[in-house]
Amino acid sequence: MTMIFGVPMAVFMGQLTLGLVNGAFYALLSLGLAVIFGLLKIVNFAHGAQYMLGAFAALLGFRYLGINYWLALVLVPLVIGGLGMLVERFLLRRIAHLDHLYGLLLTFGLALIFEGTLVNLFGVSGARYATPEVLQGGLNLGFMFLPTYRAWVLVAALAMCLFTWFMIERTRLGAYLRAGTENSQLMQAFGVNVPLLITLTYGFGVGLAAFAGVLAAPLYPVSPTMGSSLLIVVFAVVVIGGMGSILGAILTGLGMGVIEGLTKVYYPEAANTVIFLVMILVLMLRPAGLFGKEA
Amino acid sequence: MTESHVLKAPSVVAKRQRRANLRRNAFYLALIVLGLVAPFIAYPVFLMKILCFALFACAFNLLLGYAGLLSFGHAAFLATGGYTTGYLLASYPGLTPELGIIAGTLMATLLGVLFGVLSIRRQGIYFAMVTLALAQLMFFVFIQSPFTGGEDGLHGVPRGELLGFISLRSNMAMYYFVFAIFLFGYALIQRTVHSPFGQVLKAIRENEPRAISLGYNVDAYKLVAFVISAALAGLAGSTKTVVFQLASLTDAHWHMSGEVILMTLLGGVGTLLGPIMGAGLVVSLQHILSQSPLGNWVSVMLGLIFVVCVLSFRSGIVGELGAIYRKNFK
Numbered sequence: 001m002t003m004i005f006g007v008p009m010a011v012f013m014g015q016l017t018l019g020l021v022n023g024a025f026y027a028l029l030s031l032g033l034a035v036i037f038g039l040l041k042i043v044n045f046a047h048g049a050q051y052m053l054g055a056f057a058a059l060l061g062f063r064y065l066g067i068n069y070w071l072a073l074v075l076v077p078l079v080i081g082g083l084g085m086l087v088e089r090f091l092l093r094r095i096a097h098l099d100h101l102y103g104l105l106l107t108f109g110l111a112l113i114f115e116g117t118l119v120n121l122f123g124v125s126g127a128r129y130a131t132p133e134v135l136q137g138g139l140n141l142g143f144m145f146l147p148t149y150r151a152w153v154l155v156a157a158l159a160m161c162l163f164t165w166f167m168i169e170r171t172r173l174g175a176y177l178r179a180g181t182e183n184s185q186l187m188q189a190f191g192v193n194v195p196l197l198i199t200l201t202y203g204f205g206v207g208l209a210a211f212a213g214v215l216a217a218p219l220y221p222v223s224p225t226m227g228s229s230l231l232i233v234v235f236a237v238v239v240i241g242g243m244g245s246i247l248g249a250i251l252t253g254l255g256m257g258v259i260e261g262l263t264k265v266y267y268p269e270a271a272n273t274v275i276f277l278v279m280i281l282v283l284m285l286r287p288a289g290l291f292g293k294e295a
Numbered sequence: 296m297t298e299s300h301v302l303k304a305p306s307v308v309a310k311r312q313r314r315a316n317l318r319r320n321a322f323y324l325a326l327i328v329l330g331l332v333a334p335f336i337a338y339p340v341f342l343m344k345i346l347c348f349a350l351f352a353c354a355f356n357l358l359l360g361y362a363g364l365l366s367f368g369h370a371a372f373l374a375t376g377g378y379t380t381g382y383l384l385a386s387y388p389g390l391t392p393e394l395g396i397i398a399g400t401l402m403a404t405l406l407g408v409l410f411g412v413l414s415i416r417r418q419g420i421y422f423a424m425v426t427l428a429l430a431q432l433m434f435f436v437f438i439q440s441p442f443t444g445g446e447d448g449l450h451g452v453p454r455g456e457l458l459g460f461i462s463l464r465s466n467m468a469m470y471y472f473v474f475a476i477f478l479f480g481y482a483l484i485q486r487t488v489h490s491p492f493g494q495v496l497k498a499i500r501e502n503e504p505r506a507i508s509l510g511y512n513v514d515a516y517k518l519v520a521f522v523i524s525a526a527l528a529g530l531a532g533s534t535k536t537v538v539f540q541l542a543s544l545t546d547a548h549w550h551m552s553g554e555v556i557l558m559t560l561l562g563g564v565g566t567l568l569g570p571i572m573g574a575g576l577v578v579s580l581q582h583i584l585s586q587s588p589l590g591n592w593v594s595v596m597l598g599l600i601f602v603v604c605v606l607s608f609r610s611g612i613v614g615e616l617g618a619i620y621r622k623n624f625k
Binding site: 042114269 | 419605
């Protein structure tokens with residue numbers, strides 16, 4: 001059997017794929033955070049809870065309404081994103097003129113409410129969501145066994161990231177968004193409906209989190225606490241990458257996933273902590289973050 | 296006529312100042328008396344819990360309220376103090392509790408230096424995220440380290456004998472020890488806030504670029520504030536471990552970092568008494584809810600209070616009361 005640095009090839013590649021899949025989730029979530037931060041200047045602490053709500057919506061939609069995976073992949077982000085727009089319109093907008101730390105605190109409170117409510121309704125043990133039939137099984141690539149669903153998650157997440165990049169960098173709406181990020185008052189003066197743009201942006205960021213949640217549902221146990229611990233790691237990823245660039249967020253997310261996966265192979269004790277250690281290293285060497293512009 | 300009025304003015308101001316000082320001292324004296332008689336009225340263990348969290352919240356408030364730094368990782372200091380003290384007192388029976396507490400506080404201070412150096416390299420929202428991530432790192436360290444008892448935590452930490460001859464086994468003796476620690480911590484914060492150092496901190500909070508342009512070494516000020524805050528949070532954690540004779544992962548969890556923010560926000564950010572009141576309210580609320588059928592809804596309730604506070608009650612109870620007082624009586 002082929003060995004890579006003393007580890008069987010199949011194990012190595014398996015962990016590498018796992019790492020890439022985790023990285024894809026980091027990328028999707030940090031992208032959503034970056035989009036929201038760009039225009040609203042707040043860190044959306046409810047992002048993990050909204051990811052969790054996405055997974056739960058897919059689970060409950062299937063259980064009670066018979067909504068299948070593919071439909072859920074489209075509907076859930078719209079519904080949860082819509083919910084996010086309500087949150088922006090009726091809560092976040094009221095504190096938009098204040099110090100942006102209040103936005104962090106408000107969304108933190110929302111995360112506690114969402115998480116606590118679902119813990120009471122469904123417990124913490126977590127439920128399983130069946131992988132759609134088409135994506136069951138795997139491919140034998142000769143040097144490794146690649147589960148189809150993991151491959152699909154990677155493709156879908158990357159496609160969504162690229163779609164987001166295209167929306168923001170190549171469309172008129174995206175141009176408004178970028179301009180609003182630079183100077184939203186001037187945009188308003190030019191006749192762009194900035195409050196609406198803000199609502200849509202928040203909804204889009206939340207929708208991205210919910211999309212990630214649906215993707216994650218067949219992969220991890222669906223539980224009310226699935227989002228919070230993930231979010232803290234995503235925060236570290238955001239600190240490492242900086243929230244200034246979209247491609248930066250995607251690359252950092254994937255990279256950190258791979259680093260985490262490889263740590264699992266070579267030094268499993270540090271797998272939980274390696275991303276935080278990378279963050280410390282980045283803070284010491286390049287405080288603004290790898291792709292950051294902030295001084 | 297007007298001339299004599301003008302001449303009188305300084306003495307009138309001085310008199311008013313003296314009266315204000317007198318009022319404040321009387322107020323503090325009343326609070327201390329209240330603290331001394333409280334264990335005869337309420338259950339001492341419950342009061343000690345409030346005092347520990349009040350000290351924790353005051354320490355946190357020094358950073359948020361006076362330096363404008365929102366730390367989302369203060370649980371790490373509480374837990375470091377608690378675990379260090381718990382481990383030392385449980386493994387070395389000859390050690391007296393005050394030495395255990397001092398050791399725990401020192402460890403938290405050391406961690407505060409490390410975290411502080413790293414996190415003040417980023418500002419605002421990034422600062423919050425960095426502290427949160429560092430605290431999560433410590434959470435995993437505590438889970439995996441052999442000396443913390445992992446998921447079970449440390450149990451049966453002996454309270455021991457204060458200075459080697461005052462037994463802390465009775466809750467009354469323990470209470471007065473905790474009260475003394477609390478007063479020490481509070482006095483330290485009070486002195487810090489009203490010192491020239493505290494004034495510079497406030498200047499940094501209000502306008503950092505201006506403070507830099509005036510020649511202040513802003514990072515050094517922030518670091519010192521961070522370390523004092525971490526040390527006192529560690530002191531609170533160490534004391535809590537001695538009181539309850541246990542140290543557990545609950546103290547290291549990010550929920551704890553959130554709770555201390557809520558206590559401070561509810562009581563009043565940037566007021567000296569606010570965090571005490573907030574801690575009292577949150578601990579009481581948790582206590583009441585945990586004995587009612589709504590016991591599982593504590594975190595939802597805390598979330599709701601967070602949202603309400605941020606939306607319409609930003610200066611907290613003490614802040615709002617202060618505003619009413621200034622409007623009607625001055």
